[in-house]
Amino acid sequence: MPESPAVHHLFIAGRWVESVSGNTFESDNPADTRDVVGRFQAGTAADVAMAITAADTALPAWKATPAPKRGELLYRFGALMAEHKERLARAMTREMGKVLAEARGDVQEGIDIAFLMAGEGRRMFGDTVPSELPDKWAMSIRQPVGVAGIVTPWNFPIAIPCWKMMPALVTGNTVVFKPSSDAPHCATLLVELMDEAGFPPGVVNLVTGSGREVGDAIVESPDVRIISFTGSSATGRTIAERAGRRLKRLSLELGGKNAVVVLRDADLDLAVDGILWSAFGTTGQRCTACSRVIVDRHVVNDLVARLAQRTTALRLGSGLDESVDVGPLVNAAAADKVQRYVAIGRREGELVTGGERATGPGLEHGHFFAPTIFAGVRPMATIAQEEIFGPVLSVVPVDGYAEAMAAANGVRYGLSASVYTRDVNTAFRAMRDFETGIVYVNAGTTGAETHLPFGGWKDTGNGHREAGHVALDTFTEWKSIYVDFSGKLQRAQIDNQPS
Numbered sequence: 001m002p003e004s005p006a007v008h009h010l011f012i013a014g015r016w017v018e019s020v021s022g023n024t025f026e027s028d029n030p031a032d033t034r035d036v037v038g039r040f041q042a043g044t045a046a047d048v049a050m051a052i053t054a055a056d057t058a059l060p061a062w063k064a065t066p067a068p069k070r071g072e073l074l075y076r077f078g079a080l081m082a083e084h085k086e087r088l089a090r091a092m093t094r095e096m097g098k099v100l101a102e103a104r105g106d107v108q109e110g111i112d113i114a115f116l117m118a119g120e121g122r123r124m125f126g127d128t129v130p131s132e133l134p135d136k137w138a139m140s141i142r143q144p145v146g147v148a149g150i151v152t153p154w155n156f157p158i159a160i161p162c163w164k165m166m167p168a169l170v171t172g173n174t175v176v177f178k179p180s181s182d183a184p185h186c187a188t189l190l191v192e193l194m195d196e197a198g199f200p201p202g203v204v205n206l207v208t209g210s211g212r213e214v215g216d217a218i219v220e221s222p223d224v225r226i227i228s229f230t231g232s233s234a235t236g237r238t239i240a241e242r243a244g245r246r247l248k249r250l251s252l253e254l255g256g257k258n259a260v261v262v263l264r265d266a267d268l269d270l271a272v273d274g275i276l277w278s279a280f281g282t283t284g285q286r287c288t289a290c291s292r293v294i295v296d297r298h299v300v301n302d303l304v305a306r307l308a309q310r311t312t313a314l315r316l317g318s319g320l321d322e323s324v325d326v327g328p329l330v331n332a333a334a335a336d337k338v339q340r341y342v343a344i345g346r347r348e349g350e351l352v353t354g355g356e357r358a359t360g361p362g363l364e365h366g367h368f369f370a371p372t373i374f375a376g377v378r379p380m381a382t383i384a385q386e387e388i389f390g391p392v393l394s395v396v397p398v399d400g401y402a403e404a405m406a407a408a409n410g411v412r413y414g415l416s417a418s419v420y421t422r423d424v425n426t427a428f429r430a431m432r433d434f435e436t437g438i439v440y441v442n443a444g445t446t447g448a449e450t451h452l453p454f455g456g457w458k459d460t461g462n463g464h465r466e467a468g469h470v471a472l473d474t475f476t477e478w479k480s481i482y483v484d485f486s487g488k489l490q491r492a493q494i495d496n497q498p499s
């Protein structure tokens with residue numbers, strides 16, 4: 001008899017509690033759905049209300065805590081993640097399927113941002129600037145926004161929550177965290193470590209449950225002053241409409257349709273390495289995944305042949321097996337969606353490899369899909385325009401740089417892009433011309449580092465950025481302060497003008 005799965009709880013006001021709903025849901029292993037990872041509380045609006053009250057109650061003491069001291073707690077949390085890195089990575093692979101090496105990278109991103117933001121506790125720079133009037137001081141400082149609602153996807157289940165919660169907490173906000181229902185175990189393990197690190201009760205609260213119920217209640221609450229959301233553009237749009245009605249601050253990180261441009265002078269072997277890693281890593285389920293290769297006609301046949309050969313050699317299976325290259329899709333709905341797009345692709349391009357669910361020994365009980373390449377795809381084809389979020393790559397042939405750039409930029413998304421060229425002038429032109437928040441030269445479209453801003457243009461977001469010191473902007477209000485020590489009324493823009 002298999003052991004019955006552990007039941008996990010919500011974390012509200014420093015205590016692990018059941019949902020008032022009395023209901024739970026299962027999270028299972030996408031590589032073998034018979035393996036149930038655990039049972040999680042199906043949170044409700046009433047649970048969210050309690051979590052928001054806890055966060056609101058904890059807010060005054062937390063924002064009064066000196067930022068360097070808040071930073072020390074982040075540091076302790078980062079050190080705990082480092083200590084538990086392997087356990088977290090294995091739990092992640094089991095719950096959402098990415099291969100172990102990538103899961104370790106995901107945890108490492110969480111550690112990196114914890115340490116980076118711990119340091120911000122001693123920086124968090126404002127400006128001190130000269131006043132236009134004598135005997136007057138002028139400066140600006142950052143202050144927390146308030147209770148922050150953190151709503152996250154499943155594809156980076158440790159990194160993304162950390163990318164949001166670390167800047168939120170170091171700047172003195174308190175948090176209500178709603179993870180994806182496809183990765184509640186990762187979220188639970190993360191919050192357990194935050195508890196162990198010693199964050200005071202109510203500073204971090206975890207409510208698992210559906211977006212419709214829990215996410216909605218967070219977005220609608222007037223007491224949540226800032227929402228930080230990562231997920232699909234469709235969900236982001238509905239959240240933006242509702243948050244907009246309440247004039248609520250909102251940071252959105254949404255979909256992508258990222259291109260690798262391969263020019264005729266490119267090192268093709270290098271390009272193939274980068275394309276494979278970006279297209280099929282995390283089974284194509286990264287916001288920065290490469291789903292379009294825009295390639296000069298002079299080298300397209302050669303490139304496609306090399307890509308096909310390497311792609312068919314990729315090994316599929318459970319990511320816990322270290323010899324596996326590509327894990328499963330996250331759930332049955334994702335596999336159905338990929339299948340639908342592949343059916344469209346068969347009409348829009350020439351199927352080079354893949355194109356079907358992957359079967360065979362070890363794959364029978366998981367959501368596996370063969371890495372798929374379509375060649376001869378037009379830039380405006382559906383599969384070259386819409387985010388598929390799976391292992392499907394479109395090869396779009398073009399003539400020269402200008403056509404390549406027009407195709408690369410001719411989508412509604414703008415997250416990441418890359419160019420392969422040996423010509424330094426062309427590389428600089430591409431750096432200037434891509435309409436994306438992230439650009440790579442002679443590397444694939446993935447691999448962001450936590451000390452640079454992360455985010456996209458156009459429908460990929462709403463102008464905010466995560467990571468880097470700019471992440472603080474999302475979670476702080478600016479306050480400009482003037483101190484007049486002249487002992488008399490001094491009128492700016494008036495008393496210092498020639499009469």
Ligand code: NAP
Pocket residue numbers: 151152153154155156178179180181182209210211212214215216219230231232233235236238239253254255256286287288387389415455456460
């Ligand atoms: P999703 O379906 O939009 O869900 C994201 C989160 O929103 C989940 O926690 C979900 O909850 C919740 N949610 C759903 N409906 C909601 C509602 N009405 N109100 C409030 N919350 C709601 O996205 P996903 O499938 O998890 O993630 C994949 C997407 O994320 C892709 O489009 C990918 O490109 C994008 N992504 C973007 C970035 C970036 O930085 N730009 C990074 C990673 C991923 P439940 O699922 O539990 O119901």
